[in-house]
Amino acid sequence: MSVAAGAGRRAGMASTVFHSRICAAVTAASCLMHLGLAAGNQHGTWLNLLMLAMVAVCLPCAVHIWRHGTARALRQVMAAALAMIAVHAVLLLGTGSGGAGHGHHGPAAAAAAGAAPAGSGALLVVIAVEMTTALLAATLLARLRAQPRG
Numbered sequence: 001m002s003v004a005a006g007a008g009r010r011a012g013m014a015s016t017v018f019h020s021r022i023c024a025a026v027t028a029a030s031c032l033m034h035l036g037l038a039a040g041n042q043h044g045t046w047l048n049l050l051m052l053a054m055v056a057v058c059l060p061c062a063v064h065i066w067r068h069g070t071a072r073a074l075r076q077v078m079a080a081a082l083a084m085i086a087v088h089a090v091l092l093l094g095t096g097s098g099g100a101g102h103g104h105h106g107p108a109a110a111a112a113a114g115a116a117p118a119g120s121g122a123l124l125v126v127i128a129v130e131m132t133t134a135l136l137a138a139t140l141l142a143r144l145r146a147q148p149r150g
Contacts, residue, residue, distance in 0.1 A: 016069070016143055023136040024066035027077050030129055031059045050087065054080060065140075074141045081134035085127055092123040 031054070037043065038051040058080050064073035 016140070016147070019136070019140050019143065020065055020069040023074070023077070023133070023140050024062045026129070026133050026136060027058055027062040027065065030081075030133060031055045031062065033126075033129075054084060065137075069140060069144060071141055071144060074137045074144075078134050078137040078141070081130045081137065084130045085134070088123050088127045088130065092120060092127070
């Protein structure tokens with residue numbers, strides 16, 4: 001291996017470590033945000049329990065991703081982020097009993113007023129954060145698979 005190839009490999013490894021740390025930090029930030037929301041008890045019991053379950057699944061994975069960047073932890077974070085995107089989309093659309101309670105106004109009231117339900121912007125931000133989390137985990141997993149063993 002040439003000096004240039006060795007330097008390139010070290011730079012690639014440093015880049016992967018940075019990617020891993022960013023993914024772990026975004027995952028941990030999402031966990032802390034959901035933990036704070038659950039502690040504030042502004043949502044229904046089932047949503048609070050769902051948020052606590054998400055934190056219980058994702059926070060240990062964030063630690064594993066920070067330290068090692070393991071494929072299993074990345075897959076779990078991706079799955080959890082995609083599931084949270086779906087849950088937040090359901091809440092945003094106001095379908096089911098959670099949507100009306102989450103927006104603090106029913107979708108019919110929002111439609112009658114000609115506006116989106118209250119909290120829609122916050123839900124869109126959360127969906128964007130979860131999409132970013134899933135994308136970071138997916139791209140890191142792809143990078144880890146593409147690295148030569150050695």
